[in-house]
Amino acid sequence: MKHEDKHISSYASLAIVLAVLLFLTAFSVWITGFHFGAFTVAVALIIACVKVATVLINFMHLKFENLFLKLLVTGVFVMFALVVVLTFVDYYFR
Amino acid sequence: MSVHNTHAEHIDSETGKLGMWIFLFTELFLFGGLFLVYAVFRAKYSAEFHIAAGELNAFIGTMNTVFLLVSSMTVAMSLTAIQKGDRKLALFLVLVTILLAALFMVNKYFEWSHKFEYGIYPGSEVLKNMSHGELLFFGLYYMMTGLHALHVLVGMVLLSINVVKIKSGSVNSNHYLMLENSALYWHLVDLIWIFLFPLLYLIT
Numbered sequence: 001m002k003h004e005d006k007h008i009s010s011y012a013s014l015a016i017v018l019a020v021l022l023f024l025t026a027f028s029v030w031i032t033g034f035h036f037g038a039f040t041v042a043v044a045l046i047i048a049c050v051k052v053a054t055v056l057i058n059f060m061h062l063k064f065e066n067l068f069l070k071l072l073v074t075g076v077f078v079m080f081a082l083v084v085v086l087t088f089v090d091y092y093f094r
Numbered sequence: 095m096s097v098h099n100t101h102a103e104h105i106d107s108e109t110g111k112l113g114m115w116i117f118l119f120t121e122l123f124l125f126g127g128l129f130l131v132y133a134v135f136r137a138k139y140s141a142e143f144h145i146a147a148g149e150l151n152a153f154i155g156t157m158n159t160v161f162l163l164v165s166s167m168t169v170a171m172s173l174t175a176i177q178k179g180d181r182k183l184a185l186f187l188v189l190v191t192i193l194l195a196a197l198f199m200v201n202k203y204f205e206w207s208h209k210f211e212y213g214i215y216p217g218s219e220v221l222k223n224m225s226h227g228e229l230l231f232f233g234l235y236y237m238m239t240g241l242h243a244l245h246v247l248v249g250m251v252l253l254s255i256n257v258v259k260i261k262s263g264s265v266n267s268n269h270y271l272m273l274e275n276s277a278l279y280w281h282l283v284d285l286i287w288i289f290l291f292p293l294l295y296l297i298t
Contacts, residue, residue: 044292
């Protein structure tokens, strides 16, 4: 199989993605230094989700993949989020 | 009828990649289950988890995060290099990735042995005398980071196979599915660490 139709990520774009990821890491270390309880946890997890999305879309080339795979990956993460929500509903309201 | 080597020529990279993604989904749910256990116990024993997480060295955790993020970039770049036909650069970048993975493991070694010195390891007397919540925290800490470290080692083996294949030329600018899938696996190792890092080291 030839890969003529494949999109090749440029070195520069990958380096920019790394810079963004390192910035987000530094930001999450800095923000969790303040102890705001549940707020800190929420912010740290939101930053982690942004970082994961950045890796999936750029490093794992999801933005160049077909719609089927995009939906599949999104679906898996939505499914996991539902499992988390249902578990906590069960834990708090049983 | 001529049955030439048409069989060997046919490599369906799209299907091969889809298979890898489906495997990665199972990996996500493997770690997802552990994250869920962690989340529920954290909600139940928040004060004890707070004390126990304070024992972890956030600096080492941050350093390891940087190693994995950089290695994720180098492996993505090695794919770019092989696609452009630059085998030498691809080889160099895969080797850098393996080196960064090794540095991660060295860090992990020092982190764990430091805990062992204080008698904090599964089944130790110190741990048995701790509160139930702290015991759960360290149990989950060793389970999650241990399973993750195992994935780092598997990733290193996969990348080493790629080194051999790039050298021999069987991974080249036309056939690079092996490197592509190994890179996907390596990014997964990075993804899991991105969640582990704030959960264990930052949210104390």
